[in-house]
Amino acid sequence: MITIHVTDLEGKTHDIQAPIDMGFNVMEAIRANELPIKATCGGMAMCATCNCIVKSDHKLPEMSEDEEAMLDEAFVLDVEGSRLMCQLPVSAALDGLAIQMGELTGE
């Protein structure tokens, strides 16, 4: 298990636990912890409603072209540290990750 610090749209931070051996991505881990997140496309890098801003200095996987294109289209790429949570696999390297949920994740 790893811990991810998730700040929601109201500014409240939740420390969620995520298993590293179940093939989860960060969006799925947030859902499993029952925090509200739209994630309309279900993790296909096609909606950007799982966007977040990474606050910690963890080394993250490189962005795929799909992720980059989607963030670009959603006009959030210029916010430094923007990523799609569904494109970040939960791994031991992400223990202690701190993220701010992006505006597009809410209703």
Ligand code: FES
């Ligand atoms: S859930 Fe749609 S892009 Fe991540």
